[in-house]
Amino acid sequence: MTVGRVISLDRGFPLVKTAEQELRAQHSIELVKTSDLRAAVGDYVELDFPPGQDIPLITAIQPRGHTLIRRSLVESKHEGAGKHDEQVLAVNVDIVFIMTALAARPLDVAYLERQLVMAHESGADVALVLSKADQARHLDADLAAAQAIAFGCPVVVESAVTGEGLQEIRELVAGGRTGVLLGRSGVGKSTLINELLGAPLLETAAVRAKDRAGRHTTVARRMVFLPDMTKGMTKGTVPFVTSGSEEPSPCANPTVQQTHSLAPANNSPSLRAQAKPERGNLADQSTVLGSMAEVPLTVPSQLSALIDTPGLRSIGLYDAHRGLAAAFPDVIEHAASCRYRDCTHSAEPACAVQQAVQDGILPASRLASYVVIAEEVSG
Numbered sequence: 094m095t096v097g098r099v100i101s102l103d104r105g106f107p108l109v110k111t112a113e114q115e116l117r118a119q120h121s122i123e124l125v126k127t128s129d130l131r132a133a134v135g136d137y138v139e140l141d142f143p144p145g146q147d148i149p150l151i152t153a154i155q156p157r158g159h160t161l162i163r164r165s166l167v168e169s170k171h172e173g174a175g176k177h178d179e180q181v182l183a184v185n186v187d188i189v190f191i192m193t194a195l196a197a198r199p200l201d202v203a204y205l206e207r208q209l210v211m212a213h214e215s216g217a218d219v220a221l222v223l224s225k226a227d228q229a230r231h232l233d234a235d236l237a238a239a240q241a242i243a244f245g246c247p248v249v250v251e252s253a254v255t256g257e258g259l260q261e262i263r264e265l266v267a268g269g270r271t272g273v274l275l276g277r278s279g280v281g282k283s284t285l286i287n288e289l290l291g292a293p294l295l296e297t298a299a300v301r302a303k304d305r306a307g308r309h310t311t312v313a314r315r316m317v318f319l320p321d322m323t324k325g326m327t328k329g330t331v332p333f334v335t336s337g338s339e340e341p342s343p344c345a346n347p348t349v350q351q352t353h354s355l356a357p358a359n360n361s362p363s364l365r366a367q368a369k370p371e372r373g374n375l376a377d378q379s380t381v382l383g384s385m386a387e388v389p390l391t392v393p394s395q396l397s398a399l400i401d402t403p404g405l406r407s408i409g410l411y412d413a414h415r416g417l418a419a420a421f422p423d424v425i426e427h428a429a430s431c432r433y434r435d436c437t438h439s440a441e442p443a444c445a446v447q448q449a450v451q452d453g454i455l456p457a458s459r460l461a462s463y464v465v466i467a468e469e470v471s472g
Contacts, residue, residue, distance in 0.1 A: 095140040096155070099132045099184075100316040107132045107151065109140065110316075121150040130154055134314040134400055135184035135271060158185045159217035161273055165409030177411050177472075183273040183314065183400045188218040188265055190399075192276035192285070193239075195229035195250075200238045206420060206462050207408045208275060209242065210470075214416025219246045220265055222274075224281040226252040242459075244422055253281060253288045263289065263397075266319070271398045278404025286317055286399055319397045410469050417463075417470050423455060424463045438464060 097111035097118075109118050118140060120131065132138050137155035161182040189212035193205055205221070212219045221239050229235065232250070239248050247265060251258030262285070266272040274282040410416070418425050424446055428436065432443035438460060439447075449455035 095142070095149075096137055097140060098316070099134055099136045099138060101134060101313060102132075103313065105131075106148075107136075107138070109138060109149075109151075111140070116149060118149045118151050121152045124152060124154075128154075133160075133181040133184045134316055135186060135273075137185065159187065159215045160184050161186055161189060161212070161215045161217070161275070163211065163405070163407075163409045164411045164413065165407075178409070180409075182275075182402060185271060186215060186217045186273045186400070187270040188220060188272045189215060190220050190222050190262070190265075190272050190274050192222045192224050192274055192280045192282055194225045194277075194280040195223050195232060195235055196225060197228075197230050199231055200235040202238050202242065202458070203462055204277075204408075205239065206242055207410065207466060209246075209420040210410050210413050210416040210466055211408055212275060212416070213419035214410075214413040216415070218265075220262075221246060221248045222251050222258070222262065222276075222285075223248065224251045224253075224285065226250045226257055227254040242420075251281075251285065253284045256288070259285075259288055263319070266397045266399065269397055271316070271400065273400040274402055276404065280404070282401055282404075286401055289319055289399070290317065291320060314400055314402045316398050316400045319399065410466060411472050413470050417467060421459070421463045421466075423459060427455060437467075 095111055097109035097116075099107040100110045100115065101108040103117070106117050106119055109116055118138070121141065124130075132151055132154055136157065138151045139153040139155070140149045141152045142149045161184075163180045163182055165178050191205065191208045191212055193200065193208075200223075209219065221243055223229075223235060223239060226232065236248065236250060247261070249258045249261045249265075251262065253259075274285065276282055424438070427446045427449040428438065430445035431438070431441070433441055436444055436446070438444050446455065446460060450457050450460050
């Protein structure tokens, strides 16, 4: 049995990296008939090479670890009420890098909060990357705004021009970890990967001069292995993460050492220790056909990688309850003291969250964002 990792998708055909080569594969008929699961970027798959067939077959998809998903409620007469559309963006991810560009406009905190909910919902570690620092006009204010909603997650100020922040990002993904870059078009995701690679592997384009809007240069998700970790392929096993076995996230660990722009100022709210909610079942595991969690492999076992993604025009957060709780621990902390368990924190009596806002403990903007996102999460 040959096991490889899916590094990109091209019109439904996965490009799989094994120890020896990169090759395009297709799902076997048996897999298609018996499961709705399809290979996504980051998946470990089992390959079969039938005699006389040029393209190998994917016969099984190994159990997944942290999965980044965009999920939105579908209001359709044909589909019926309660249906949702789910798009798997990346699989077996150890850390989600949320990228936002520093420019003439102040940081879009509301959109950043939505990205944090999506990222935390995956169960992976999360870091904020403030890119294009060389163009920043409100660096101190933007950094403070990001730190105020990060709650212990690393905040990295990055510039591909000056090289600032690149080493911090390398350290966050070092040790064979897989990261995924999440952000709008034009924030510098592909440029960041090119800088880390030391070569222009991925296509980039300048933002529009008139409004600084990004352009969709990246049209498909693709995994790239970092050069300092690709000096050889070694046999090993893939450490799949299962419920109850994961290590605490650095986002919830105040003892994590942070340096330079990673470290928030003293007494910053982002230093508060907030434990993530317990993980539920991994997405779509009931139909996974893969074998046991540890399978002998001949694929890269200790290679750090980054997944480049196209800019997202929208962020679907339907049913992202775990991500909502992890992204708004300040609201959740006060909500525990509300008189009513199902309090919406809008007009109910004895609402501890509203009281925290009135007392100046909780910013009104945080509550407003929470209420809007909570309504979308609940559908």
